[in-house]
Amino acid sequence: IVPWAAGGSTDQMARVLAAAVESALGPRFVVVAAADPARDDAALAALAASGVRGLRFNLYRDPAWTIGTMLDHARRAAAHGLHAEIYTDAAGLAPHVEALARLRIVIDHLGLTEAGLPVTCDLARAGAKVKATGFGRVRLDPAAALEAIAKAAPDALMAGTDLPSTRADRPFADADIALIEHVLGPALARAVLHDTAAAFYRA
Structure with a gap:
């Protein structure tokens, strides 16, 4: 958290x-x-x-x-x-992937949009972390995005709640955690729900 x-x-x-x-x-x-x-x-x-x-x-x-x-x-x-x-909408970061790859960064809310997903995956491959949050505010399929990002970089995703979910179409729900577990499976879901963030924020 x-x-x-x-x-x-x-x-x-x-x-x-x-x-x-x-x-x-x-x-x-x-x-x-x-x-x-x-x-x-x-x-x-x-x-x-x-x-x-x-x-x-x-x-x-x-x-x-x-x-x-x-x-x-x-x-x-x-x-x-x-x-x-x-x-931000990760689509707008496309011209800046090389510069961003030199920094320690986290992309919020899965990169927000379907158009931004390829850029989010590129950044994840380059070492960025990606917040698996805000499923009620994104303009993409969260399940497909989780799968794509995990395939690009299994150690990129970090879960969060996005509470209080201001301006989101819907707030965080327990079903969001269940979706992560369903899409990624038990081992990777544990990393996303705890281990990756614990290592990143304490580095």
Whole structure:
């Protein structure tokens, strides 16, 4: 489970959240903070020092970000050990696969669209992780996407809940976990539901 400071969060809020998560929920929970283009290197270093593990870039809804500014910020964040979680239609990332492959990234919500699925698979082959989340907001067949991504890179998928599922057509349901187990089988489903994320967020 990966809580993050919501869009518009301040660095202080992110640091407080990281401390609160550690205190209240324990070391198995980590924070991914909303990316903020105003953060300088000192602020990025402070976030990393506070225990924040990564930054989430909302290219889908936040006009502050373009792919170019996201890449620049993600490169600077990477120097402080922060990965980049990218919420966007993966189809738009096609011209940037080579640049993204040099970064430690997570693609949110299976890459969102059917048109983006080949790009998501390319990024997974290059080492990206892919969140198996948001089945109620994607514009693709989740089962087919899970199968395709797992075939491209068996160690890419990481499950999540997408709660509170804001703006999704439907919220997370237990059936989403059942779908992962049905499509991927017991061994790979265990990796997707726990092992891959546990290794990634603690690396």
